[in-house]
Amino acid sequence: PAEEFVAGWISGALGLVLGHPFDTVKLLGFFKGMSFPIASIAVVNSVLFGVYSNALLVLTATSHQERRAQPPSYTHVFIAGCTGGFLQAYCLAPFDLIKVRLQNQTEPRAKPGSRPPQYRGPVHCAASIFQAEGPRGLFRGAWALTLRDTPTLGIYFVTYEWLCRQFTLDGQTPSSGTVLVAGGFAGITSWVAATPLDVIKSRMQMAGLKQRAYGGLLDCMVSSARQEGLGVFFRGLTINSARAFPVNAVTFLSYEHLLLSWG
Numbered sequence: 001p002a003e004e005f006v007a008g009w010i011s012g013a014l015g016l017v018l019g020h021p022f023d024t025v026k027l028l029g030f031f032k033g034m035s036f037p038i039a040s041i042a043v044v045n046s047v048l049f050g051v052y053s054n055a056l057l058v059l060t061a062t063s064h065q066e067r068r069a070q071p072p073s074y075t076h077v078f079i080a081g082c083t084g085g086f087l088q089a090y091c092l093a094p095f096d097l098i099k100v101r102l103q104n105q106t107e108p109r110a111k112p113g114s115r116p117p118q119y120r121g122p123v124h125c126a127a128s129i130f131q132a133e134g135p136r137g138l139f140r141g142a143w144a145l146t147l148r149d150t151p152t153l154g155i156y157f158v159t160y161e162w163l164c165r166q167f168t169l170d171g172q173t174p175s176s177g178t179v180l181v182a183g184g185f186a187g188i189t190s191w192v193a194a195t196p197l198d199v200i201k202s203r204m205q206m207a208g209l210k211q212r213a214y215g216g217l218l219d220c221m222v223s224s225a226r227q228e229g230l231g232v233f234f235r236g237l238t239i240n241s242a243r244a245f246p247v248n249a250v251t252f253l254s255y256e257h258l259l260l261s262w263g
């Protein structure tokens with residue numbers, strides 16, 4: 001049961017290398033600042049895949065190797081995915097907050113005489129938030145992140161399993177092509193479902209800095225929709241989907257291959 005955590009770690013890091021250019025498309029260099037996301041996403045992906053697989057083990061009493069011969073029901077896949085999503089959201093919260101704060105810091109870095117950026121890097125950003133707001137400050141937006149990730153990661157694993165089963169004979173291991181396509185579409189489906197709460201989550205994480213402070217999640221939703229219309233909930237949908245396909249195709253392919261090679 002521990003190898004799923006390790007495979008999740010490595011596959012998350014590989015997926016991230018592909019996704020990073022999409023994440024930083026608005027910034028200066030494509031692969032700039034990748035060490036922090038790699039370290040954090042690898043941990044978070046390890047929690048997601050490790051908890052998912054172990055939750056399925058509890059629910060169905062089958063190990064990863066036995067699941068092709070005895071496929072779990074979609075209800076069990078969904079519950080295990082939601083459990084993984086819920087726990088990964090808490091691990092992701094501080095890392096995601098730092099990422100959003102740094103990515104929204106668009107002052108040019110090297111211009112002489114210009115005001116230095118508020119955060120000098122991820123560690124300085126974490127320390128500044130901790131000093132100003134205490135440990136709870138690092139979990140700003142965590143509630144919105146949990147609401148975003150719990151159902152959408154259930155959807156993620158159900159889509160992946162469903163597509164794999166459509167293109168694979170009963171009891172067989174899916175081909176690499178199937179895993180790539182199923183992983184890619186699982187990523188897209190989950191991000192389409194996640195985008196409305198992703199917008200709200202990022203606004204809550206930035207609250208107090210760039211935008212106004214919100215009374216809570218609901219207040220943020222209502223006032224964003226009132227000021228900008230319902231389209232606000234779909235902001236970033238295209239880039240999220242374009243990023244989701246390669247990231248999750250590679251994540252699932254490397255995860256399945258690692259587990260297969262470890263027996």
Ligand SMILES: CN(C)C(=N)NCCC[C@H](N)C(=O)O
Nearest residue numbers: 149152156190191194244247
């Ligand atoms: C919020 N949603 C939809 C997800 N977290 N989906 C799972 C994809 C995880 C992958 N590391 C990625 O960043 O796409």
